[in-house]
Amino acid sequence: MRIRILVTGGTFDKEYDELTGRLFFKDTHVPEMLRRGRCLLDVTAETVMMVDSLDLDDEGRRQIVARAAGCAETAVVISHGTDTMVQTAHALAAAEIPGKTIVLTGAMVPYAFGSSDGLFNLGSALSFVQVLPPGVYVAMNGQQFRWDRVRKNTASGCFEAL
Amino acid sequence: MRIRILVTGGTFDKEYDELTGRLFFKDTHVPEMLRRGRCLLDVTAETVMMVDSLDLDDEGRRQIVARAAGCAETAVVISHGTDTMVQTAHALAAAEIPGKTIVLTGAMVPYAFGSSDGLFNLGSALSFVQVLPPGVYVAMNGQQFRWDRVRKNTASGCFEAL
Amino acid sequence: MRIRILVTGGTFDKEYDELTGRLFFKDTHVPEMLRRGRCLLDVTAETVMMVDSLDLDDEGRRQIVARAAGCAETAVVISHGTDTMVQTAHALAAAEIPGKTIVLTGAMVPYAFGSSDGLFNLGSALSFVQVLPPGVYVAMNGQQFRWDRVRKNTASGCFEAL
Amino acid sequence: MRIRILVTGGTFDKEYDELTGRLFFKDTHVPEMLRRGRCLLDVTAETVMMVDSLDLDDEGRRQIVARAAGCAETAVVISHGTDTMVQTAHALAAAEIPGKTIVLTGAMVPYAFGSSDGLFNLGSALSFVQVLPPGVYVAMNGQQFRWDRVRKNTASGCFEAL
Numbered sequence: 001m002r003i004r005i006l007v008t009g010g011t012f013d014k015e016y017d018e019l020t021g022r023l024f025f026k027d028t029h030v031p032e033m034l035r036r037g038r039c040l041l042d043v044t045a046e047t048v049m050m051v052d053s054l055d056l057d058d059e060g061r062r063q064i065v066a067r068a069a070g071c072a073e074t075a076v077v078i079s080h081g082t083d084t085m086v087q088t089a090h091a092l093a094a095a096e097i098p099g100k101t102i103v104l105t106g107a108m109v110p111y112a113f114g115s116s117d118g119l120f121n122l123g124s125a126l127s128f129v130q131v132l133p134p135g136v137y138v139a140m141n142g143q144q145f146r147w148d149r150v151r152k153n154t155a156s157g158c159f160e161a162l
Numbered sequence: 163m164r165i166r167i168l169v170t171g172g173t174f175d176k177e178y179d180e181l182t183g184r185l186f187f188k189d190t191h192v193p194e195m196l197r198r199g200r201c202l203l204d205v206t207a208e209t210v211m212m213v214d215s216l217d218l219d220d221e222g223r224r225q226i227v228a229r230a231a232g233c234a235e236t237a238v239v240i241s242h243g244t245d246t247m248v249q250t251a252h253a254l255a256a257a258e259i260p261g262k263t264i265v266l267t268g269a270m271v272p273y274a275f276g277s278s279d280g281l282f283n284l285g286s287a288l289s290f291v292q293v294l295p296p297g298v299y300v301a302m303n304g305q306q307f308r309w310d311r312v313r314k315n316t317a318s319g320c321f322e323a324l
Numbered sequence: 325m326r327i328r329i330l331v332t333g334g335t336f337d338k339e340y341d342e343l344t345g346r347l348f349f350k351d352t353h354v355p356e357m358l359r360r361g362r363c364l365l366d367v368t369a370e371t372v373m374m375v376d377s378l379d380l381d382d383e384g385r386r387q388i389v390a391r392a393a394g395c396a397e398t399a400v401v402i403s404h405g406t407d408t409m410v411q412t413a414h415a416l417a418a419a420e421i422p423g424k425t426i427v428l429t430g431a432m433v434p435y436a437f438g439s440s441d442g443l444f445n446l447g448s449a450l451s452f453v454q455v456l457p458p459g460v461y462v463a464m465n466g467q468q469f470r471w472d473r474v475r476k477n478t479a480s481g482c483f484e485a486l
Numbered sequence: 487m488r489i490r491i492l493v494t495g496g497t498f499d500k501e502y503d504e505l506t507g508r509l510f511f512k513d514t515h516v517p518e519m520l521r522r523g524r525c526l527l528d529v530t531a532e533t534v535m536m537v538d539s540l541d542l543d544d545e546g547r548r549q550i551v552a553r554a555a556g557c558a559e560t561a562v563v564i565s566h567g568t569d570t571m572v573q574t575a576h577a578l579a580a581a582e583i584p585g586k587t588i589v590l591t592g593a594m595v596p597y598a599f600g601s602s603d604g605l606f607n608l609g610s611a612l613s614f615v616q617v618l619p620p621g622v623y624v625a626m627n628g629q630q631f632r633w634d635r636v637r638k639n640t641a642s643g644c645f646e647a648l
Contacts, residue, residue: 011342011345014345016433016434016437018335018432018433018481019478019479019481021335021338021347021376023345023347033282034304036277036278036279036282037279037282037283037286037303037304038270038279038282038302038303038304038319038320039282039303039304040303040304040305040320040321041303041304041305043304052345108200108342109340109342110340112437112438112439113340113436113437113438114436114437114438114600115198115436116198117198117199117200119281119282119285120195120198120199120200120201120281120282120284120285121199121285122282122285123281123282123283123284123285123286123289123304124199124285124286124288124289125289126286126304127285127286127287127289127290127301127304127306128289128293130306131290131293131294131306132293139289140200141199141200141201141202141203142196142199142200142201142202142203142205142285142288142289143202143203144289144292144293154343155343157200157342157343158200158202159202173504173507176507178595178596178599180497180594180595180643181640181641181643183497183500183509183538185507185509214507270504271502271504272502274599274600274601275502275598275599275600276438276598276599276600277598316505317505319504319505357606358628360601360602360603360606361603361606361607361610361627361628362594362603362606362626362627362628362643362644363606363627363628364627364628364629364644364645365627365628365629367628432524439522440522441522441523441524443605443606443609444519444522444523444524444525444605444606444608444609445523445609446606446609447605447606447607447608447609447610447613447628448523448609448610448612448613449613450610450628451609451610451611451613451614451625451628451630452613452617454630455614455617455618455630456617463613464524465523465524465525465526465527466520466523466524466525466526466527466529466609466612466613467526467527468613468616468617481524482524482526483526
């Protein structure tokens with residue numbers, strides 16, 4: 001089984017700019033995370049964009065959907081900011097991509113910082129994508145949700161079932 | 163779905179003793195790892211033993227099998243040293259525990275050290291255990307293997323399909 | 325020799341707020357850093373304020389000077405944001421506090437993030453404060469500068485001699 | 487001022503071998519530590535040997551003394567295992583190297599593991615070496631000791647004044 005990881009940015013990949021004291025995007029950490037996880041899956045990681053998901057508009061979502069539909073793999077993991085992850089899941093479901101299992105995941109804390117949940121979530125998403133039937137899912141907090149049965153609780157920062 | 167994690171030691175939970183310069187076991191890191199992964203699954207972690215899996219004998223394996231069979235949960239993750247993980251998987255399969263999905267996982271580097279694969283593997287094992295049909299599995303390197311279709315390649319340190 | 329550490333905030337002590345995605349101050353990390361450095365000096369850490377040094381005004385500087393002058397110790401380390409560290413060093417020098425060695429230090433990356441220079445700088449500042457003659461100094465980048473012979477190069481983020 | 491760092495191994499530079507589960511030496515971490523500390527001192531790091539200081543014999547100590555005496559710099563930091571650090575300090579003092587400040591330091595936990603005191607100690611040693619008068623010193627636990635006024639307390643792992 002071949003897996004495609006589509007990188008779109010999000011907290012997952014944010015870094016600290018020591019000159020400005022602000023968070024920014026440079027390169028994705030996904031390849032380093034795969035090495036650290038000693039991942040031996042047949043994975044291709046591809047950076048679609050590097051954005052804060054609050055800045056993601058319809059055109060950006062169209063790009064993500066186009067890559068998820070267009071790539072050769074039937075197992076697709078998408079790293080995504082948590083704020084609008086569910087919205088992008090809806091856009092992917094609306095596109096009715098046949099025969100593909102698509103799992104969105106992200107992080108509450110940047111991987112570059114010591115206490116990130118990113119590595120846990122990546123291990124989780126890569127596992128779910130191998131065994132779940134075709135469809136669009138969100139994998140966060142160790143759980144998986146169908147795209148239409150989940151929301152982010154903005155007060156707690158956690159994803160919960162609808 | 164309720165999940166039981168049976169902690170048995172292994173590299174996963176080793177720590178560095180700064181007085182002797184040797185690795186040893188103190189408490190398990192699983193609760194801290196679950197917090198860091200912002201895990202919201204209904205998980206109970208239980209320490210069965212804290213041993214290097216090279217030191218695990220038949221009696222030790224009987225204990226692990228007994229807890230996996232005896233606990234109330236039908237989803238069981240076992241943290242285990244990688245050296246004899248496959249052997250314990252065989253012991254679990256031989257016990258023919260009905261209706262339970264049992265996933266063994268571990269780490270190549272202790273979680274207490276910065277570069278561990280443990281968090282990735284825990285995220286992976288907790289995900290597989292939710293969706294795989296009853297049976298005994300090994301989850302390492304992002305992959306899952308049925309107990310009778312896997313071996314550890316001691317030269318590379320990786321698990322591979324038989 | 326007794327040493328007083330005056331905590332004033334700065335990048336040193338910033339943390340990541342996973343709900344808002346912004347950096348903020350909670351408690352100082354200095355006690356944890358001293359434990360990690362296995363520091364056995366007779367040190368008392370005291371939080372004077374927790375501010376970004378760009379937000380520090382004359383009244384704030386007066387508070388810092390007052391504590392540096394008023395504490396019983398003759399060796400004083402001040403953790404401080406790097407942006408206006410030199411300005412506070414000038415305020416301390418202007419106060420002409422007799423018989424005290426005062427060393428300001430900080431960090432370019434928060435200690436809570438993996439790649440921080442904070443632990444290196446704290447080890448450096450605590451060492452300089454034990455051996456330098458009375459006066460006001462900045463300790464950054466492994467170096468020490470007298471208060472009137474240093475500036476922060478805002479382009480490189482480094483401190484350099486005047 | 488130019489500083490020479492002589493790397494001799496010790497806990498400081500130990501790494502975890504994930505195939506054997508044992509600690510071993512590969513390359514020194516000192517250059518990475520200097521980068522992380524944003525160190526701007528004129529430092530040259532040189533690996534003299536990579537050994538556990540318990541394995542260091544008279545011939546090994548002669549090599550260290552020869553490099554400390556022979557290098558062009560008058561400020562020398564030596565990274566060294568803590569177990570026989572004091573013994574090497576005695577050998578250096580016995581050599582009566584004129585006009586040089588020599589500071590030995592080490593770590594209780596390998597730098598490659600998350601919780602190491604190494605970065606703190608390196609910042610400390612590099613600071614002491616700039617300001618202490620010629621002589622041989624041990625810098626550990628934030629403190630500095632003259633070579634003949636210190637011992638390692640093997641029960642606590644700490645260095646203490648004689």
